[in-house]
């Protein structure tokens with residue numbers, strides 16, 4: 331069985347303590363062994379990053395571009411193979427795994443371009459004979475902590491801007507999905523990334539993650555994951571005066587109005603709610619449907635949901651892969667049990683026993699629910715959606731906004747006026763009209779409001795806000 335080590339100071343380093351990476355479609359399938367570092371490994375990685383910091387900050391835009399472009403090209407060339415690894419370790423379908431790998435490749439290529447497009451401002455002072463120059467500099471050494479649900483895209487959209495803007499990186503991937511992050515580390519290493527500029531430390535969140543967040547040599551932390559861990563990291567970073575960026579949960583509303591086209595609304599809801607096994611922070615978990623279309627919508631969505639093929643992620647016929655692990659599956663099943671108490675009706679949601687030993691669950695629809703129910707307030711993160719019946723647009727908007735989260739929100743309607751009103755008044759960082767709430771572009775800002783996000787936006791040119799710090803210089807020319 332192949333052993334995979336951490337990348338520290340340009341060397342592959344074993345810390346022993348190899349953990350099995352298992353396939354959630356078939357838990358007898360061990361993908362590989364991955365070493366687990368600890369706080370001492372983080373010390374070494376931070377020391378390497380600090381040593382490399384001045385050199386990388388001074389590297390030419392061309393050098394940064396070339397590294398990122400080469401990495402993006404390698405990911406694209408190997409998309410089939412890496413997508414297969416992704417589906418094997420995380421459980422999303424092969425098409426989704428390959429698609430996510432291509433997205434990671436595009437993210438690296440986008441930020442290769444951004445490395446060449448960094449600009450500043452030169453402006454006259456309010457005083458005579460003085461020029462003012464406003465420039466952006468790297469933040470320094472950034473700690474990146476990533477979740478299991480997008481094991482290659484999320485690392486990519488944190489690593490690429492960090493390196494493009496001249497930072498050094500210490501990264502910890504989720505324990506459940508170290509494989510894709512390890513592949514990025516291999517590609518960066520083989521593409522000539524200078525020693526110490528990018529460091530990978532696999533290990534437990536409570537050990538390696540904590541050590542990254544609290545280490546005095548880490549200047550900023552970017553995290554994606556649960557609201558609980560994000561809140562803890564925000565408190566620590568606040569106390570230590572570190573820059574922090576958090577992407578956390580969602581309870582995303584999808585409003586379906588009477589005038590919606592069912593041939594648009596049902597596929598949008600099916601995709602947003604169930605695809606990627608519902609394991610997306612942008613998933614449509616609350617389907618808010620007006621009276622006139624409610625019954626027809628529920629009938630068609632139920633029909634299409636029941637037809638979804640749940641199975642091995644690597645089987646090309648599979649539409650919904652397994653849940654990522656036994657703990658997440660048990661949590662989903664607990665929510666289905668809760669829905670049986672709270673909702674008027676529950677369709678699907680049971681554990682499925684297939685030929686392989688995997689964590690399979692039938693998609694679930696909860697009918698006759700209200701927004702006050704726990705199933706509509708807490709993030710489930712599984713293939714489960716609730717339908718909330720409302721009278722009209724105003725009630726739909728009020729219900730959509732009545733949540734502690736604010737990541738993505740959608741509306742299906744044929745009315746330009748309703749769509750415009752919704753876009754302006756919904757409290758979310760991203761709004762979709764006649765599209766699923768999940769599935770975003772790689773070149774524009776990603777992030778939310780309220781309990782979903784904290785700090786500057788990720789992705790697109792807005793990523794510069796987090797990965798750079800502004801300097802204002804005054805020059806007397808007199």
Ligand SMILES: NC(=O)C1=CN([C@@H]2O[C@H](COP(=O)(O)OP(=O)(O)OC[C@H]3O[C@@H](n4cnc5c(N)ncnc54)[C@H](OP(=O)(O)O)[C@@H]3O)[C@@H](O)[C@H]2O)C=CC1
Pocket residue numbers: 475476477478479502503504505506533534535536538539540543554555556557559560562563577578579580610611658709710711
């Ligand atoms: N917004 C999103 O995209 C995601 C949301 N979630 C939500 O979170 C729930 C639980 O998932 P889970 O994977 O446990 O999420 P976590 O928030 O625990 O994990 C996210 C990342 O943070 C790390 N981590 C854990 N504890 C700490 C800590 N004290 N300090 C620093 N880093 C830490 C994890 O490491 P390790 O893997 O080693 O524990 C992982 O790399 C899901 O059911 C879902 O609701 C989960 C994933 C993504």
Ligand SMILES: O=C(O)CCC(=O)C(=O)O
Pocket residue numbers: 479480554609610611612767768769770
């Ligand atoms: O919906 C998407 O495309 C991205 C979702 C995401 O980033 C997440 O679930 O963490």
